[in-house]
Amino acid sequence: MIRKAGQTGLTYFLITLFILFTAFPFYWMLITTFKNDNELYRNREANPLVFNQAPTLDNLRLLFNNTNYQTFVENSLKVGIAVVVITVLLAVPASYSLARLAGAWGERLGIMIFMVYLIPPTLLFIPMSQIVSFLGLRDSLWSLIVIYPTFTVPFCTWLLMGFMKSIPVDVEEQAMVDGYSRFGAILRVVFPLALPGILTVVVFAFTLTTHEFIYALAFITTSSQKVISTGVTSELIRGDVFFWQAIMGAGLLVAIPVALVYNLFLDRFIAGFTMGAVTGK
Amino acid sequence: MAVVEIRQLYKAFGEVNAVNDVNLTIQEGEFLVLLGPSGSGKTSLLRMIAGLEKPTGGEIRIGGVVVNELPPRARKIAMVFQSYALYPHMTVYNNIAFPLRSVGMDRINIQTRVERAAKMFNIYHLLQRKPRQLSGGERQRVALARAVVREPDVFLLDEPLSNLDAKLRALARDELKQFQRQIGVTTVYVTHDQVEAMGMGDRVVVMNYGRVQQIGTPQALYRAPANTFVATFLGSPPMNLVEQDNCIIGFHPEHFLPKGIDQHMQSPITIPFEVTRVEYLGSERFLYGYVQGVGERTRVVSNIPSLVQLAIEAGRTYDFVADLHDLSYFDKMSGDRIAPVRLQIAQAAGV
Ligand SMILES: Nc1ncnc2c1ncn2[C@@H]1O[C@H](COP(=O)(O)OP(=O)(O)O)[C@@H](O)[C@H]1O
Ligand SMILES: [Mg+2]
Numbered sequence: 001m002i003r004k005a006g007q008t009g010l011t012y013f014l015i016t017l018f019i020l021f022t023a024f025p026f027y028w029m030l031i032t033t034f035k036n037d038n039e040l041y042r043n044r045e046a047n048p049l050v051f052n053q054a055p056t057l058d059n060l061r062l063l064f065n066n067t068n069y070q071t072f073v074e075n076s077l078k079v080g081i082a083v084v085v086i087t088v089l090l091a092v093p094a095s096y097s098l099a100r101l102a103g104a105w106g107e108r109l110g111i112m113i114f115m116v117y118l119i120p121p122t123l124l125f126i127p128m129s130q131i132v133s134f135l136g137l138r139d140s141l142w143s144l145i146v147i148y149p150t151f152t153v154p155f156c157t158w159l160l161m162g163f164m165k166s167i168p169v170d171v172e173e174q175a176m177v178d179g180y181s182r183f184g185a186i187l188r189v190v191f192p193l194a195l196p197g198i199l200t201v202v203v204f205a206f207t208l209t210t211h212e213f214i215y216a217l218a219f220i221t222t223s224s225q226k227v228i229s230t231g232v233t234s235e236l237i238r239g240d241v242f243f244w245q246a247i248m249g250a251g252l253l254v255a256i257p258v259a260l261v262y263n264l265f266l267d268r269f270i271a272g273f274t275m276g277a278v279t280g281k
Numbered sequence: 282m283a284v285v286e287i288r289q290l291y292k293a294f295g296e297v298n299a300v301n302d303v304n305l306t307i308q309e310g311e312f313l314v315l316l317g318p319s320g321s322g323k324t325s326l327l328r329m330i331a332g333l334e335k336p337t338g339g340e341i342r343i344g345g346v347v348v349n350e351l352p353p354r355a356r357k358i359a360m361v362f363q364s365y366a367l368y369p370h371m372t373v374y375n376n377i378a379f380p381l382r383s384v385g386m387d388r389i390n391i392q393t394r395v396e397r398a399a400k401m402f403n404i405y406h407l408l409q410r411k412p413r414q415l416s417g418g419e420r421q422r423v424a425l426a427r428a429v430v431r432e433p434d435v436f437l438l439d440e441p442l443s444n445l446d447a448k449l450r451a452l453a454r455d456e457l458k459q460f461q462r463q464i465g466v467t468t469v470y471v472t473h474d475q476v477e478a479m480g481m482g483d484r485v486v487v488m489n490y491g492r493v494q495q496i497g498t499p500q501a502l503y504r505a506p507a508n509t510f511v512a513t514f515l516g517s518p519p520m521n522l523v524e525q526d527n528c529i530i531g532f533h534p535e536h537f538l539p540k541g542i543d544q545h546m547q548s549p550i551t552i553p554f555e556v557t558r559v560e561y562l563g564s565e566r567f568l569y570g571y572v573q574g575v576g577e578r579t580r581v582v583s584n585i586p587s588l589v590q591l592a593i594e595a596g597r598t599y600d601f602v603a604d605l606h607d608l609s610y611f612d613k614m615s616g617d618r619i620a621p622v623r624l625q626i627a628q629a630a631g632v
Contacts, residue, residue: 171366171367171368174368177353178354178379179383179431180383192370
């Protein structure tokens with residue numbers, strides 16, 4: 001009994017440590033957002049973890065009134081949604097075909113496709129920038145909408161392959177015997193069963209897109225076309241002056257909704273990853 | 282309801298000939314069982330009839346129409362997979378209604394049909410459940426209900442009882458057979474269990490290595506197996522085979538009885554039987570041991586009904602008898618059935 005209680009205590013202790021560790025950045029961002037310059041920069045002796053002076057909304061005012069923050073958010077949303085749509089449209093049929101129709105080669109192709117994802121963007125952005133220029137998409141959100149699927153599609157295809165493989169072939173064939181074409185069977189049986197995977201891919205492609213930095217920095221220089229990751233850093237870091245409170249606020253406002261959605265899908269995420277891993281047998 | 286004709290059907294998977302020159306006609310309303318060990322091509326044959334697998338060669342006709350090029354949905358068949366393949370995301374009701382929706386039937390008709398099928402299989406109270414909330418037996422019934430609801434011409438079943446426990450299986454076997462009689466639909470039933478095959482089939486097709494070994498009624502297969510494969514695949518324990526010169530002599534364990542209870546035999550022959558082990562199984566007794574009067578010394582089994590009270594002990598030799606009319610003869614090289622040969626029975630004096 002005592003040992004058990006001790007174990008439970010230890011477990012809770014460790015969990016508390018982890019929670020502090022993961023929640024601390026959010027907390028730090030939150031209080032920093034509302035601190036005035038005087039407190040943040042000059043008051044060195046005071047405890048930095050709490051407010052020592054009255055909190056202020058000035059920093060958020062700066063963020064919303066003196067920068068294009070709302071435009072950045074809108075741009076990020078536009079790019080994110082467009083990339084998610086493209087990714088789903090390509091990855092769903094691709095993963096189905098690789099999982100079901102391509103036999104032993106499907107497996108190898110799937111792994112090769114995944115490899116593409118591992119090539120770092122720092123290597124790819126030079127050739128990519130030529131393509132973007134060639135397409136005349138410089139300084140346009142479209143450049144990102146064209147480029148981002150080059151890494152979301154391979155990764156999401158690989159991820160979805162695991163989900164697709166976990167759907168029994170029998171069930172699909174049964175639908176074909178029960179009076180449907182292959183496409184009808186896919187629509188009525190495979191898609192509904194792959195839905196957790198598709199949702200995972202939606203969330204994943206979206207977050208992958210919104211936190212991307214290098215391509216966004218390389219291809220877009222006009223402020224009104226920037227996305228959050230580049231817009232915030234370029235407009236709130238002027239020379240060597242960092243507007244820390246506004247930067248924190250900008251980050252927090254987009255991080256919280258994403259974190260909530262992630263949490264909602266966490267289990268399925270993990271299922272998706274491990275399924276992908278198991279198929280590599 | 283329809284006749285299914287299969288002509289020179291082949292299916293190769295790379296090097297493997299899964300189905301090899303199969304010719305078969307399944308009569309209207311017949312319950313035909315495909316019986317064979319695992320890997321003998323039963324599932325492949327069934328899947329070709331269903332249209333899920335394309336034949337490498339040959340022809341399949343359903344109701345006189347060549348269906349080789351038709352997709353499964355155009356063949357008016359229903360299939361029950363070994364796994365039952367219930368749609369996990371649908372309720373039992375929607376599972377059963379699914380084939381009806383494909384033909385665009387209206388709501389009210391669908392409901393009538395689903396409810397009728399559900400009552401027929403005693404699953405009416407489960408209609409709102411999801412498949413994962415059902416037991417194995419219930420899943421099997423749902424799969425059957427879904428298969429019959431569309432009133433197919435041909436009913437294809439791939440080992441539908443193999444996922445049930447032994448007790449449930451016997452019951453399900455009986456129900457399935459009764460139900461097939463009732464609706465009288467042409468049925469192809471795949472199994473590796475010879476008890477199931479013998480008990481249910483109007484005719485049984487024994488397969489091995491993709492080839493048909495023999496087609497016939499259970500009685501015919503049992504009485505006159507076409508080769509040693511069929512002889513040793515049927516019955517439990519299977520037929521005893523004893524070599525003599527270049528021929529193999531076969532006799533069923535239950536036709537090899539102690540001398541004295543052979544009154545019904547027309548031309549009994551006496552063979553000494555050295556009993557090494559006795560097994561009591563309630564309704565019968567299995568005696569294991571050796572015969573050496575006929576051909577070489579060979580291990581055989583005798584199956585005596587428990588009505589025969591005769592005391593038999595392991596370690597002693599008794600005079601046993603078999604009826605000449607019950608013997609089967611096979612060629613030693615090919616294993617095929619041949620005409621009776623003259624038996625040489627040496628009365629093993631020294632034993
Ligand atoms: N899709 C397939 N690909 C390759 N070989 C297969 C495939 N399906 C079946 N086989 C092979 O064909 C043979 C017959 O298999 P199957 O029809 O499943 O036999 P059964 O149902 O009698 O156990 C086996 O040797 C099996 O390995
Ligand atoms: Mg099989």
